[in-house]
Amino acid sequence: NNIVLYPYAHLSSELSRPEVAIRVLRGVEDGLKERGFNVKRAPFGWYKAFSLRCKGHPLSELSRVIRVEGVKGGKADEARVHGEYLIISPEGLEERLDLANLEAYDVLNRYPLLKQFIVSEEVGGKPKEAPPHITLMSKLGLVDYEPASDIGHFRFYPKGALIKDLLEAYANDIAVRRLGALKVETPLLYRLSRPDIAEQASRFLEKDYRLRVGGEELTLRFAGDFGLFSMLKDALISYRQLPLRVYELSKSFRLEQSGECVGLKRLRSFTMPDVHCFCADLEQGMQEYVELFKVYTEVVESMGIDYVLAFRVVKEFYEGNKRWLVNLVKTAGKPALIEVLPERKHYWIVKHEYQFVDSVGGNAQLCTVQLDVEDSERYGIYYVDVKGEKRGCIIVHSSMGSIERWIYALLEQAAKIMKAGKTPELPLWIAPIQVRVIPVSTENLESAVKIANTLQNAEIRVDVDDRDLTLPRKVRDAEVEWIPYIVVVGKEEESTGRLSVRVRRLRMVEVMDVNALIDTVRKQVAGKPFIPSYTPIMLSKRPTF
Helix, strand or coil, X not given: CEEEECCCHHHCCCCCCHHHHHHHHXXXXXXXXXXXXXXXXXXXXXXXXCCCCCCCCCXXXXXXXXXXXXXXXXXXXXXXXXXXEEEECCCCCEEXXXXXXXXXXXXXXXXXXXXXXXXXXXXXXXXXXXXXXXXXXXXXXXXXXXXXXXXXXXXXXXXXXXXXXXXXXXXXXXXXXXXXXXXXXXXXXXXXXXXXXXXXXXXXXXXXXXXXXXXXXXXXXXXXXXXXXXXXXXXXXXXXXCCEEEEEXXXXXXXXXXXHCECCCEXXXXXXXXXXXXXXXXXXXXXXXXXXXXXXXXXXXXXXXXXXXXXXXXXXXXXXXXXXXXXXXXHHCCCEEEEEECCCCCCEEEEEEEEEECCCCCEEEEXXXXXXXXXXXXXXXXXECCCCCEEEXXXXXEECCCHHHHHHHHHHHXXXXXXXXXXXXXXXXXXXXXXXXXXXXXXXXXXXXXXXXXXXXXXXXXXXXCCCCCHHHHHHHHHHCCCCEEEEECHHHHHHCCEEEEECCCCEEEEECHHHHHHHHHHHCCCCCCCCCCCCCEHHHCCCC
């Protein structure tokens, strides 16, 4: 029952920093004491008065490197623990799922996208070809690899930067206007000498960027919890202020394996909008979860992408709240894959993801919501209740998904349309240029500019092709750039005021005046943010990227 802890440096060829070693030794000491042992922790260097009897192989001391077991490149506490699989239909019917016999389920035959996701995510049918968005993002002049930077870091050209900013504005609008969240900003760089930061980093094995500054080791944030939880730990929170919603949009960095970096689907640097809701108790947390579920379901539906719904839930919570979860699935109006875990291994008791299924059969998480019952106590985040006593919160984590991954999803959805033999397009509110005005000749350029100015004043992104090229070439270039509306201006349009408008989505030409065109565009982008174009209105003034 008596144990002496001794920091024996000869057991490893890779020694840690002293402050880390001391923290580990103290943790081992506390753990052994909790189990009833008498523990003495010897200072380093007190080795003259003891001997070791080794029953192992005489060369065992040559095996000097000892590592924590875990999943390389991922959170140790997020290591995948599989449970029982269920399908809940849009009608609320529960059906147990046999992964080896997917053909037997009528609901999967009715919803082949969910079946494709299950094959990709759970059965292991990963795509064998690169997703076409990698080619499209460069071809459309949006985004490209940056050879001067690390793998998984990208350059955004003006049109790509505009799309990114529009998505960020949309995320901001959802969090601040729709949810009433407080917007904050926290640092990108954190000290690993802080116990809470070191603990998170240790669970994120070999996936964080680290650097030394002035002899101290720091890490770039790989998630949005670092600064926010530190901020909320120092805040004075009353029960009257709950639920408290806090929003941050910030860069995060993850040192993914180079082979895992795939275009905008998986990067080493990405922009994440996070909303954390701090709640008084589980009941309030579940209410917040429902609200966030409705909001994010509206988001993915408004984007016009193919997605599936997947839940992971602890068995005890599921059995006690099955009707609650079934109602969420009914709200979405589509079936959901449910994985029921035998016990809680993580900080959450239920989470769900909106998974996008791309054009080559791969999938990627977009929006997510998680019901956290652990981190408030772990990080010291408390509120003062009606009796003046400190209590821990229930935290609901949520995100719209990384901005870069949304660009991946929108381009992959367009690639699906192309594969089906139809005309690809981006949502009109996202299109970098919504209308292109093409004069038939230089004689019509002045009229074309007037029409463009009218559209621009109506908050429509528009440009004018004033280049010295043939009309067919100009129209073809506009088609290659996926311009939604092409207006050709000649003598007839000048004299009548009636415009010939080529509508990309319909593959036809419609005749309308400029006010009708404005109404048509504005109706389709209603409720979405607007940002003016980042490129000159005249194409001749624009560099080629």
